[in-house]
Amino acid sequence: MPEQADASATAVVYVVVVVVAVLIGTVLAPVVWSATQGDGGDGDPSVSVITLRGGTDPGNVNRITDDLRAARTNDSVEAVVLRIDSPGGAVASSEEFYLAVNQTASRMPVVAYVEGTAASGGYYGIAPADSIFVKPSSTVGSIGVVVQAPLSTVEEAGRTSRTFLRTGPDKATVSKDSIRNQMETLHNAFLDTVLTHRGDELSLTRSEVALGRAYLGPTAVRNGFADETGDLDAAIEEAASLADGIDGDGYDVAFREPVTPAETSVTLSDADVARVEGNVVYVDATDEGDQFREPVRYYAVWGIPVADGESASGSGTAGNATATPGGDD
């Protein structure tokens, strides 16, 4: 029966070939599928709702900037609603947040909805928004910078600088004047960013904004820190109405996964506050393990330094962020 044997051998070969082909095809299929896909849904233009609940720390801001980049590069996204509850964070990452929102706002309407707090670094980020929606409990404002500097570092700068050899007198040392100078520089950038974007709306002078006061929603609508009272849907409707590519109600709403505090936190409370002098927060340098460490950290945060023992209680909506939201208004 050579013919039969031949035929069954051929059948086996074909089965093997087909199975292998299907396997390879299956591997290639997702690649081909994704190559044919955009990022959007069914072709309707959409409003992307991007949510930040937490400090403007590097981790959170990185994820928000990714969300904003995704909105910018997705042809079907015609507008962004930035839903925010943030008391701010490090100045460096707050600037990143601002730049990402500013970039997005230059391409499409961005409307902010202040779910809880958008103060200090949180407000830095939403300053470029076309419109800011608040409710009575929304807290906005608190424009300013604080610095965390180890008391000993500043007070003993002269003394400690003699404990090792250096190439120049200002190497590896800090002074109160230099900290204040840098703080003023960062403050100028922050303050003028707010004035650049909100200057026409604000009824306050530059000096009044520089007070660093936080305002509740109703006051903010009156003094220009916010534009309108309304809920998230009101913000979405506003965003849709501002978008060129959206006609009437013919749009989808795409909710991005909210960004909530991860591992990062503002660390004003992780050391003992030794003294508060103006907006310089001196802390006890108890972690003597490191020979060298970052001498100062600048923060754009809304809050007050946490007293000993209070830090463990957390700070509610602010996630791990700094400082217990304490009213300065």
Add this chain to the structure above:
Amino acid sequence: MALRDFLKPLGVFVAVVLVVVAGTALAGLAFGSSGGDGAPDGEDIDGQAPAQYQPDNVAHEDDPENGTLAVDGGGEDKRVLVDTRHANQFDGADVDPLVEALVREGHTVDVGAGSEGSGFETGYTNATLQRYDALLVIAPTGSFSEREIDGLEAFAEGGGRIVVLGEPRQFSGGGSLSSGSSVRPSADALAAAFGLRIGSETLYNLDDDANDNNYESVYGTTTGGDALTAGVERVQFDTAGYLVRTGDSDAEMLVRAVDGTRTADRGVAGEYDVAARNGNFVLVADASLVERSELFDAHNERFVGNLLTFLVSGDKPDDVPPTATPDEDPGGF
């Protein structure tokens, strides 16, 4: 096996792969969304450099710290006492430049008057004061007794010179604002004897042109034509308080915080005097004036120089203040 035997399975293989891949592609195009045209990333890259971030806009320029601290000699060698008996809150290194400037002109400076009398005493007896021509009091937090104030009044009346660099009430120590304690500097009772009082709040000014490098580092301009303000246009106070003239006092105001300056707690704008003179007594509501980081800001070194010159320009007989009182004892606690 013939070549054909290989080609047929190969053809089937290729066909199946093509069908699966092409089917996926078609399904993707048919049911997936549009987009994904593979546009180069560069099309989405659009750099930004916000105008308000430019150095010309944000860079902050501190006042240059220059000038020299000089005392106008006056010829006569005087003895100056720097107070250390009233829990004075200053760093010894901060008075070094002052001492240096005085001794260069031949004057003698004692930082503290050594021990005398009871170990419990906190002030200076008239006997001690007799040995000096001038007294410099920096940031006192311990109280002045009535007896001591009487002695100092007699000291000034008799030609002795007194300069007090006081501070308003401030928070200090503790872990935070809530647990920190407020320190009431104790120069008030002494100042009251000379018709002056230090106000209860510090000052601030948010206008960048009205402060050096912080809202609290306000500028003051001289208001009087006194020798103390000669050559001084602008003084920079790091943590200034303000002075109040009590009753019908003759005190003459010397330096006033610039327009728009407000008080820290109530935020009230007004005219706030920071330095005043009443006869041989001068009061400045900012002790940080002599700190190393502040001494050469603005015209501070000229103002401090004038204060030092004032200290060594008195004319006090050796028997002032009198020690005749039989029950003379050291000042109170």
